[in-house]
Amino acid sequence: MPVEVDEALALRPGAVVVDATLGLGGHSLMMTEKIGPQGHLIGIDQDEAAIAIARDRLKGFSGRLDIVKSNFCGMDEVLSGLGVATVDAVLFDLGVSSLQFDAPERGFSFRSDGPLDMRMDAQAATTAEDVVNERSEKELGDLIFQYGEERFARRIAQRIVAARASMRIKTTVQLADIVLRSLPKGYQRDRIHPATRTFQALRIAVNRELDVLPDALGSAFSHLKPGGRMAVISFHSLEDRIVKQGFKALARQGSAALLTKRPLIPTDAEAADNPRSRSAKMRALERIM
Numbered sequence: 001m002p003v004e005v006d007e008a009l010a011l012r013p014g015a016v017v018v019d020a021t022l023g024l025g026g027h028s029l030m031m032t033e034k035i036g037p038q039g040h041l042i043g044i045d046q047d048e049a050a051i052a053i054a055r056d057r058l059k060g061f062s063g064r065l066d067i068v069k070s071n072f073c074g075m076d077e078v079l080s081g082l083g084v085a086t087v088d089a090v091l092f093d094l095g096v097s098s099l100q101f102d103a104p105e106r107g108f109s110f111r112s113d114g115p116l117d118m119r120m121d122a123q124a125a126t127t128a129e130d131v132v133n134e135r136s137e138k139e140l141g142d143l144i145f146q147y148g149e150e151r152f153a154r155r156i157a158q159r160i161v162a163a164r165a166s167m168r169i170k171t172t173v174q175l176a177d178i179v180l181r182s183l184p185k186g187y188q189r190d191r192i193h194p195a196t197r198t199f200q201a202l203r204i205a206v207n208r209e210l211d212v213l214p215d216a217l218g219s220a221f222s223h224l225k226p227g228g229r230m231a232v233i234s235f236h237s238l239e240d241r242i243v244k245q246g247f248k249a250l251a252r253q254g255s256a257a258l259l260t261k262r263p264l265i266p267t268d269a270e271a272a273d274n275p276r277s278r279s280a281k282m283r284a285l286e287r288i289m
């Protein structure tokens with residue numbers, strides 16, 4: 001949603017901006033054009049492979065560029081390490097990048113077989129394989145229900161536990177087959193593949209996506225200058241709820257003005273051009289004190 005981000009952040013030449021989810025640097029590239037040679041871009045990502053690509057794409061930027069491998073929940077440390085106290089804008093574009101999703105060896109997708117990994121940070125301790133094989137049936141059921149909003153979560157957890165009794169579950173296709181076999185015959189709730197929600201749930205659990213978000217939003221806000229802006233793009237209702245509630249709380253306290261009363265969604269043209277953007281929602285605010 002580059003146009004929406006551009007409008008929401010209202011970047012001026014010389015601005016200091018944090019891209020908290022650098023990814024492949026697409027949004028950063030656009031932001032560097034706005035902030036120009038006097039500007040300062042700080043890019044954060046927990047994925048080293050993404051950082052390498054973004055660094056290369058941003059090499060033409062002549063302003064100050066700092067790229068740091070970190071979870072965005074460590075934004076306080078990242079900024080203090082760079083000697084930066086306040087910034088003009090922060091962008092969060094949550095979720096996985098196409099680089100992560102499309103690489104079978106990263107294990108995010110069941111479209112091709114790969115190891116059940118799903119770590120955005122390849123150095124993180126826990127993989128999806130660990131979660132699937134080591135959590136109790138109750139824990140698995142809860143997490144698939146909560147993070148996947150999957151109504152057959154209990155049946156899926158039951159099948160996983162039965163399957164792993166004879167063999168460790170190691171690959172994406174192995175897990176997708178188990179999920180398929182757990183569902184009632186002919187079950188086709190909507191257009192998505194029946195394993196999509198279970199995979200989403202595991203990815204959220206492995207990367208602790210919902211645990212780190214509230215504090216990260218608070219920390220980012222605390223570094224905004226008065227008049228500074230923050231935009232968050234989320235891809236599922238659980239994330240959007242956290243963003244909505246966090247932003248509302250800041251507005252109620254009188255610290256922020258909401259720039260989006262309702263979340264912005266991609267135009268039909270963008271959704272057609274980039275089908276993955278279909279579920280994107282963007283919210284933005286301005287710090288007023």
Ligand SMILES: C[S@@+](CC[C@H](N)C(=O)[O-])C[C@H]1O[C@@H](n2cnc3c(N)ncnc32)[C@H](O)[C@@H]1O
Nearest residue numbers: 021023024025026027045046047071072093097
């Ligand atoms: C949707 S992509 C961002 C794409 C980017 N805006 C672009 O234009 O290329 C999300 C990125 O955020 C990173 N990410 C997600 N959660 C993170 C977290 N808690 N800390 C740091 N990076 C995170 C992922 O590794 C991924 O590279």
